Amino acid sequence: MKNAPTIDTAAAAGQGGAASGPRRAVVLLSGGLDSATAAAWALAEGYSLTALSVAYGQRHAVELDAARDVARSLGITDHVVLTVDLSAFGGSALVDPSATVPKDRSDAEIAHGIPSTYVPARNTVFLSLALALAEARLATGIVLGVNAIDYSGYPDCRPEYLAAFETLAALATKAGVEGHAPRILAPLVSLSKADIIRLGHSLGVDYGLTTSCYDPLSGGRPCSACDSCLLRAAGFAAAGLADPRVERFAT
Numbered sequence: 001m002k003n004a005p006t007i008d009t010a011a012a013a014g015q016g017g018a019a020s021g022p023r024r025a026v027v028l029l030s031g032g033l034d035s036a037t038a039a040a041w042a043l044a045e046g047y048s049l050t051a052l053s054v055a056y057g058q059r060h061a062v063e064l065d066a067a068r069d070v071a072r073s074l075g076i077t078d079h080v081v082l083t084v085d086l087s088a089f090g091g092s093a094l095v096d097p098s099a100t101v102p103k104d105r106s107d108a109e110i111a112h113g114i115p116s117t118y119v120p121a122r123n124t125v126f127l128s129l130a131l132a133l134a135e136a137r138l139a140t141g142i143v144l145g146v147n148a149i150d151y152s153g154y155p156d157c158r159p160e161y162l163a164a165f166e167t168l169a170a171l172a173t174k175a176g177v178e179g180h181a182p183r184i185l186a187p188l189v190s191l192s193k194a195d196i197i198r199l200g201h202s203l204g205v206d207y208g209l210t211t212s213c214y215d216p217l218s219g220g221r222p223c224s225a226c227d228s229c230l231l232r233a234a235g236f237a238a239a240g241l242a243d244p245r246v247e248r249f250a251t
Contacts, residue, residue, distance in 0.1 A: 029070060031172075039051065059214075133170065135175050
């Protein structure tokens, strides 16, 4: 029997180091703070990256613009932007412009339950697409910036979910059957938002290019009131750093 899959959290453990020889991984790049940090971590670990961004019917195209900007800033030239319109299903405030995005919630409210911004099975859809791309690119890893500490209760951000998906990858692909299924690399899964920001800052991530807001205003200005904006602001404050995205719109 094969050993149970383990999720690579080398960054969280302070381990790692650049690999000898090229390795390829697919990174799910949303345009957000976490995915940009995960991509920078993978590059520092010696991976050659293919980025995958998904136009899933999200409320604002600013996310995809940010993903393109982040890819360029990190020197990722193989960037696939795929359209899979989850707004056809509905069920989330992030894909339904008529739905209200929760605003000004307390820390306790954010930490309780699964919010209306949860997109049904989104990470499963995205990881499945990334798995297909990884197999096509002969990649050894799939990198994503999910986080199970400072997050909004999404069930598809937990380590046990990622371990289960890695089992699926080993069972359901040619690469897996041949014994070299892509690993799930989730270096941020056990880090606080402040620690993620510190890590990205040490790797030179330009957070001014990233967007975290669920309901951005004109030009991509963050609303500063949705759960994601509040978590981001608290993370920068705890890290003792200014948020360059906020500063960009303050001038």
